Amino acid sequence: MTDTLLFEIIRNELMDIVGHDDVTVHEAERIAYSTDYYFAPQVWIDRGQTPPKPDWIVFPESVDEISRLLKLASRHRIPVIPYGGGTGSQGGGVPLYGGILLDLKKLNRIIKIDEESYTVTAQAGVNGQHLEWTLNKKGLTLAHYPASAYGATLGGYVAARGTGTLSTKYGKAEDMVLSMEIVLPSGEVIRTLPVPNHACGPGLLPLFVGSEGTLGVITEVTIRLDPVPEERRWRAYLFNDIRKGLEAGRRIMTKRLRPCTIRLYDQNSTQRLLKRVLNLDVQGAYMVVGSDGDKDFVDLEMNAIHEICTNLEGEDLGSELGEHWWKHRYDFYFPPLTYMLPQMFGTVETTTTFDCIYDIYMAKKRVIEEDFKDWGASYIAHFSHWFPWGVMVYDRFIIDKPPQDPHEALQLHTEIWGKAARTSIQHGGTLNDHHGIGFKLGWLMPEQYGTAWPVMQGIKDLLDPQGIMNPGKLGFTRR
């Protein structure tokens, strides 16, 4: 939208709702809010181009304000983009069609910590790390440790179906949430049922989990807590063949043990990353396993895991190389160890059942390393976030010298993503495990869902008939 009379009229209406100080149209802020961590807007900015910017940035402080803002947006048919911490990597927070960007960080009240039921109710914009620190003071933990906790919000965890380092025991955000308050595009405020387990019809709660701002604004979340464990212990193993490591993980999970973490790095990751972080220069696949809870419980679980790993010829590297990994677990995601511009990279992770995981890993490795050989593409992977029936592979492509031209760079990036994601789907995996879809992967959603896709689009059309909520995301057609 250009700087027209209508622009000023809407700006005044926004200020009437949230106050003068909580609306900004400053150019520097508009540029700052034109990107999240997705490569596309980042490379655009890096190479002197401007991604689509929001027209107005608004900082609401209450549900009532959000309701009124959405009524205003409906009346004028203006896009609304919910924005939590902006740490998303799929372009979910990028205002593709301009409009009103709702920064939710002022919605940061912790409403109730229920020390009897082990739940917390908080507003959606609360910072994840602050919430965790507050809970820790009471001997409680959310046990959701994404590498982005420093900036991500509670609403963002749930809206993008996030996962943390300890998810193998404690679950993904979607497994933890009990109930939510949501403002629909019409401005109507609704609540899901108070608990997630019931027999009162299909789930309203899961409909909004993972909706990435396309169906409404999540304003309040009640989520499960756990006691801070008495003990958390780590041990590392080295497998000479990734398949033995995968089999060890499968046996641990199908024996129904519940380690808080199993992380198995493939040979490339072991060599490239662990050498730098752990000072570990070995050939093979490094696996770190963690167990937590009461001391006696941890003893039993660690013994059972040790037996499984050593029976599969896992070399016991001891606890120190496990403890060290835990202490440095976030180093991988920050300079100087993380991949960043001018490199091209992408995390093309997927989840599948145990019977498909090795084939999916090999197929994607082949696609990246062979189809993009001319670009010197490399492929690294680790297997984290284990389920009773399967596991996620967190795999990445890296190109050290991508095209300089942003159009060419984006074209190559999209082509690699397309091939990697289609390989996942063809081999029984999903487009994504925990980073979400955004617009990076939205174009592939109809392929992922097949004949079920019109059902998804129908739900979107019913809840958001004017298509104002976060248009261009999750693959929904814009009305």
Ligand SMILES: Cc1cc2nc3c(=O)[nH]c(=O)nc-3n(C[C@H](O)[C@H](O)[C@H](O)COP(=O)(O)OP(=O)(O)OC[C@H]3O[C@@H](n4cnc5c(N)ncnc54)[C@H](O)[C@@H]3O)c2cc1C
């Ligand atoms: C260095 C780094 C490491 C990361 N590590 C992890 C990891 O370990 N695990 C993991 O799961 N993810 C990880 N991520 C991705 C990202 O941090 C998560 O997806 C996180 O949950 C996003 O939260 P946010 O508050 O920043 O959301 P945003 O980026 O602000 O938004 C993400 C999407 O959710 C929507 N949204 C946000 N809040 C709301 C709301 N209240 N109501 C409706 N829609 C909303 C937005 O519109 C957008 O579509 C990482 C990212 C980075 C940069």
